[in-house]
Amino acid sequence: MQFEIRKNERSLFIYIFVFLWTGLASLYAAEPVNGFKLPVVLGIFGVTAFLVSHLLLVKWEIRGDMLLFPLTSMLNAAGLIIVLRLSPDFAVRQFIWLYVGLAAFLVTIRLLPDYRKLEEYKYLYIFAGLLLLLGTILFGVEAGGARSWIDLGFARFQPSEVVKIILVIFLASYLAEKKEILTQGTRTFMSIPVPGLQYAGPLLVMWGFSLVLLIFQKDLGTALIFFGTFLAMIFIATGRWSYIVSGAGLFSLGAVLCYLFFSHVQVRVATWLNPWTDIDGKGYQIIQSLFAIGSGGAYGTGLGLGRPTLIPAVHTDFVFSAWSEETGLLGGLALLIIYCLIIYRGFRIALNSRSDFGMLLGSGLTSLLAIQTLVIAGGVIKLFPLTGVTLPFISYGGSSLVSSYILLGLLVKISAGDGT
Amino acid sequence: MAVILLVLKFTLIAIIYFFILKVFRIALADLKRVSKRKGDRSAEGIPVSGAELVVTGSTDPAIRQGEVFRLKKLTGIGRNRDNTVNIQDSFVSHDHARIIFKEGSYILEDLDSVNGTFINGARIKDPVTLEHGDAVRIAGVTFKFVRWEYEVE
Numbered sequence: 001m002q003f004e005i006r007k008n009e010r011s012l013f014i015y016i017f018v019f020l021w022t023g024l025a026s027l028y029a030a031e032p033v034n035g036f037k038l039p040v041v042l043g044i045f046g047v048t049a050f051l052v053s054h055l056l057l058v059k060w061e062i063r064g065d066m067l068l069f070p071l072t073s074m075l076n077a078a079g080l081i082i083v084l085r086l087s088p089d090f091a092v093r094q095f096i097w098l099y100v101g102l103a104a105f106l107v108t109i110r111l112l113p114d115y116r117k118l119e120e121y122k123y124l125y126i127f128a129g130l131l132l133l134l135g136t137i138l139f140g141v142e143a144g145g146a147r148s149w150i151d152l153g154f155a156r157f158q159p160s161e162v163v164k165i166i167l168v169i170f171l172a173s174y175l176a177e178k179k180e181i182l183t184q185g186t187r188t189f190m191s192i193p194v195p196g197l198q199y200a201g202p203l204l205v206m207w208g209f210s211l212v213l214l215i216f217q218k219d220l221g222t223a224l225i226f227f228g229t230f231l232a233m234i235f236i237a238t239g240r241w242s243y244i245v246s247g248a249g250l251f252s253l254g255a256v257l258c259y260l261f262f263s264h265v266q267v268r269v270a271t272w273l274n275p276w277t278d279i280d281g282k283g284y285q286i287i288q289s290l291f292a293i294g295s296g297g298a299y300g301t302g303l304g305l306g307r308p309t310l311i312p313a314v315h316t317d318f319v320f321s322a323w324s325e326e327t328g329l330l331g332g333l334a335l336l337i338i339y340c341l342i343i344y345r346g347f348r349i350a351l352n353s354r355s356d357f358g359m360l361l362g363s364g365l366t367s368l369l370a371i372q373t374l375v376i377a378g379g380v381i382k383l384f385p386l387t388g389v390t391l392p393f394i395s396y397g398g399s400s401l402v403s404s405y406i407l408l409g410l411l412v413k414i415s416a417g418d419g420t
Numbered sequence: 421m422a423v424i425l426l427v428l429k430f431t432l433i434a435i436i437y438f439f440i441l442k443v444f445r446i447a448l449a450d451l452k453r454v455s456k457r458k459g460d461r462s463a464e465g466i467p468v469s470g471a472e473l474v475v476t477g478s479t480d481p482a483i484r485q486g487e488v489f490r491l492k493k494l495t496g497i498g499r500n501r502d503n504t505v506n507i508q509d510s511f512v513s514h515d516h517a518r519i520i521f522k523e524g525s526y527i528l529e530d531l532d533s534v535n536g537t538f539i540n541g542a543r544i545k546d547p548v549t550l551e552h553g554d555a556v557r558i559a560g561v562t563f564k565f566v567r568w569e570y571e572v573e
Contacts, residue, residue: 008446015439022435026428029421067443074439302429327433334436341443354552354567356525 006058012070013054016077017047023081023303030304038088045095046080053102062109064416065349071342072393072408076101076401078335079394082323085304086315090396097398101405108409115413118169119357122177125170132159132166133209137216148217158399160213160222164229165403165410168368171230172360175237179356182238206230207250211258218264221379221387225372227251232367237360272385285312289380292318292325293332300328315396317388321380335394336377343370349415362414365407471526471550471567473505473519479560480509489563491526495519497558498531511535511559519550526550526565535559 024039050073057069076098084091112118136159141149149156175182210223210230231247258265267282275283288311296306308314308322315322324332346366353359369392376395379386390400473489489495489505496503498516507516513533520527529547530537537544538557550556552567 012439012442012446015435015442019432019435019439022428022432026425026432029424029428067446070439071443074436078436299433300429302425303432305425327429330433331436334433334440337440338436341440341447344447356549 005061005063006066009054009066009070013050016050016070016073019074020046020077020081026303027085030302042084042091042095046077049098049102053106056106060110062416064412065345068342068345068408068411071338075335075338075393078323079319082319083315083396086309086322090315094396097401100398101401104402105405105409108406109413112413115410116355116357119173119176122170122173125166129163129166129170132163135159140217148219148222155398160219161399161403164225164368165407167226168229168364169361171233172357172364175233175360176356179237207254211254220268221375221389224375224387225368225389228371229364229368233360233364236363268385272382286382286386289318289321290382292321293381296325296328298329300326300331302326316390317376318380319395320377320391339373346411349411353414358414362411365411369407471565473556473563474566475561476564477562480507482508483561491519491521493521507558507561509559516558528556
């Protein structure tokens, strides 16, 4: 085994392990009545999971990016600590999902021979994506206001998490092929080159796709992420503002229509503009979130010493508020800095990629992660209307964690380039 | 007890920031290394990225196997003497094909040659973006397209 490679990654993991154990120790010190067995067992399992994954990457001599995996592991460690603090039951399940997620990450890196092969099956993806989406609409069960789950009996699974990645792969291969035509246009309208209807098609299809999500699944957040990622990718591929402008126009149109026809959208907007009129009802969740973040102050209350459990759905959508309450502004900012670093590395990988497909795939996956983080972190601090999506790598949730790790695997794969 | 909690609280936050600092340092060192390499190269007048055609097989005695043609913004291939890649073979047209560097990629275009230009065994009709490792064949000469760039780390 060549211990020389991925040395930087190894040195960063030492910080993560110390961090994980300090967090678990703080939880025990805050509430010794919960016993020390669970934190110790989970701590050992957590360290083993990351260490084994790292060593496997070394053994397989993967020479890709060395910062992404430690960065996401740090987020994941913070997530495990805060989920354990909020609910020990969920924490045990989250540790199991951690193993599944890391397995998915390693499988993506190891078994995918060359990421560029992905480009060849583009229409299969759109078919698979639509099938999953249709399946959810027909057989889905409702949870947390959104009908976006499929019940498998032993576990519930959220297809839209997987569809997100499939969609980015599809768009990357589609845009890599049609880039020139979409940039130059086939006819002109008032001296501006406009692509013919067949090329504007995907824009309309994606718009429809997002609207269907919105209408049938009531899943505002995911719809927003889909459309946002799509606009980012088409802009990266063509460099033309006209797509952003027309896309934003379509989005506004869709948003206004939904606002007029759906009461749950009206509620979201109303609680965003002024939650205080209905403190005990519809505004309760967001107000509790604001109270939590505010009471944390600059340094936080300390792990296990705040009262984040007052927020409904705290372990999934509002995990950022809970973290900010107990570690303060400093802790919250640290997470955001880590997200920024991940996004920086992601775009860097995309820029260094040698093919159009690699560039588009890398930047698409990074945009997806960035938009999702922005939507939920902005939602819980009442910067945007709240839409329930998970905070990547931190929130409780199996589908989200596993798909985030697949995304990470693909990014590392692109950075490793051909061959490995 | 309160002291222990306080110490743990600040240790936890401190560790994250030490971690972030370390990541910053690695990322910066990485950036400096890349820009230094670029600086060295551009000082010598050599571009930081480029591509070349390596001859892997040839029936033309004037072109030896292993010969390297560095690609320019416009590289012409043909029987005419003014082409960068000059092949003296009756199966090669006077201006047979050209490779244009455009927006970061090399595009191979067949200039309506009689005997065609082949990429990985397939004859091309429209301009094709070359990928690292592609085999380009014109009459009896086979080239391997090699893209080189300074690697990340």
